[in-house]
Amino acid sequence: MDYKLITVAEYQHLLKELNRINETISEKIKSNKEIFCESDLSQLLSTSKRTLINWRQKGLISYSKVEGKIFYTRQNVEKFLEDNETSSIHAN
Numbered sequence: 001m002d003y004k005l006i007t008v009a010e011y012q013h014l015l016k017e018l019n020r021i022n023e024t025i026s027e028k029i030k031s032n033k034e035i036f037c038e039s040d041l042s043q044l045l046s047t048s049k050r051t052l053i054n055w056r057q058k059g060l061i062s063y064s065k066v067e068g069k070i071f072y073t074r075q076n077v078e079k080f081l082e083d084n085e086t087s088s089i090h091a092n
Contacts (some may be wrong), residue, residue, distance in 0.1 A: 034074040041072050060084070 006014070042049050055061045056070070061080040063073045 004077075036072045036074075036077065038070050041077065055080070 035046065038049050038052055042052055052061070052070075056063055060083075061072065062076040064073075
């Protein structure tokens with residue numbers, strides 16, 4: 001096995017490049033949209049497909065429709081949950 005010594009400056013440059021690559025990959029992962037079909041979302045939220053239809057008809061949750069198939073993005077679902085968040089009331 002061959003070894004090569006590197007200077008402190010080369011090592012720091014290498015670390016800087018690895019951090020840059022890591023940040024780039026992290027940003028790509030964050031920007032990648034997660035998409036759910038009706039079956040997936042109904043399982044995720046433990047609700048029926050009919051309930052999802054009702055929410056769509058009431059305009060409570062945004063969705064996309066492609067050739068008759070319904071899709072939801074993670075952002076659609078998070079906004080829906082945030083818009084319908086309630087706080088608990090504690091009696092003292």
